Amino acid sequence: MTAIEIVPTVYKRVLKLMGNRFEISVVSDDESRASSRIDLAVAEISRIEKLLTTFSDDSQTNQINAAAGIKPVRVDQEVFQLIQRSLKISAITQGAFDITYGSIDKSLWNFDINMKSLPDAETARNAVRLINYKNVIMDPEHLTVMLKEKGMRIGFGGIGKGYAADRAKAILQHNGVNSGIVNAAGDLTTWGTQPNGKPWTIAIADPDKQLTPFSTLNISDMAIATSGNYEKYAVIDGKKYSHTIDPKTGLPVSGIKSVSIICPSAEFADAMATPVTVMGIRVGLDLVNQLQQLACVIIDDNNRLYTSRNINVKN
Structure with a gap:
């Protein structure tokens, strides 16, 4: 009687999270175990979505935006640290990355693929006048965030998917998944190898x-x-x-x-x-x-x- 060789397989799940297509792939020799691990990753991404979304009035992101120019807002340490890291990236890129990008005034002009001319320089500059990461006031002692100007808005569209992918990977690794890929609409993170070792x-x-x-x-x-x-x-x-x-x-x-x-x-x-x-x-x-x-x-x-x-x- 010969022993049955169990060959690891890549198990995948595709679903919509954070308004984007996520594909979670794990290498496992047990389909039900792979599925239960993917459930844990999905739960973590959903948790982050609730924290960062701008589509829900009670999210911490929207609480910060609603209090812009008025008062500081206390946030979870996780959100505080993500904003801190975002501001560091703004400094590294000299403002080419800016989480206050949500402050753009689309009533002045809005990008359209059918447009035939650019706005004049002054109109364009006015549209982005409230975008300035230096006007995000952080208080590490009280874990508060304040936007200095009324009308300012922060958003995590440029960093949130990547953060969620990293967190999902960490959860999967912590639960014994040695190889996999988390693909967040083209932003993806890999670890381990394919089943063939490559x-x-x-x-x-x-x-x-x-x-x-x-x-x-x-x-x-x-x-x-x-x-x-x-x-x-x-x-x-x-x-x-x-x-x-x-x-x-x-x-x-x-x-x-x-x-x-x-x-x-x-x-x-x-x-x-x-x-x-x-x-x-x-x-x-x-x-x-x-x-x-x-x-x-x-x-x-x-x-x-x-x-x-x-x-x-x-x-």
């Missing part, structure tokens, strides 16, 4: 043909986040402008189709992808090259590929 192969989408990989990377215990402008853009006087708005000028950025950031933390990768787009190729790569354990792949409007130092991309 690293995970991650594709960077071709900006023009989304189902075709532009290039691939073999990674393990790493996260990758991509900020792409290939779906939402306007063509004005023959030049492409993306839906990504420079928080300092209020104008849409141009020249870059996609930025992929690779580093150990999905939160940091998520937060860095958009600011590199805003900063542009030369300045963005220069910043990435100065930061430890951070790598970057940029595809420009002419499909040219640029990479930071110490990265091996397979075309």
Whole structure:
């Protein structure tokens, strides 16, 4: 009588969380155990969504926004620390990443793929006049957060998915899942290996043909986040402008189709992808090259590929 060999398999679940498509994959030799572990990850992501959402009046994010220019709001330590880390990233990127981005005044002008002209510089600047991470007042002793100006708003759209992916990974690892991927709408974190022992192969989408990989990377215990402008853009006087708005000028950025950031933390990768787009190729790569354990792949409007130092991309 021969023993039955139990071969590990990748078990996946796709669901909508935080308004985005999440795919959670775990390597296991037991389907019911894999399913129960995925349940724990889903519960953690849902918990974070309730904390950070701007679609619920009683979320801590909305309490901070409602009290803007009026009073400080006490928050959980978790939210306080996430805001602290966000403000550090704002400082590193000189404001190209800014959680007060929600303060943009869309009544003055709003990006539309059918638009035929840009707003004048003054209108654009007025639209972003309340965006300023330096006006977020933090009190570590009392765990309070205050937005200095009335009308200011914070939001975690640029960092929340990555944070949730990191937390889901931590929960899965704590519960004995040695290999897996948490993919939060393209912001993903990996650990361990495929069932065959090889690293995970991650594709960077071709900006023009989304189902075709532009290039691939073999990674393990790493996260990758991509900020792409290939779906939402306007063509004005023959030049492409993306839906990504420079928080300092209020104008849409141009020249870059996609930025992929690779580093150990999905939160940091998520937060860095958009600011590199805003900063542009030369300045963005220069910043990435100065930061430890951070790598970057940029595809420009002419499909040219640029990479930071110490990265091996397979075309």
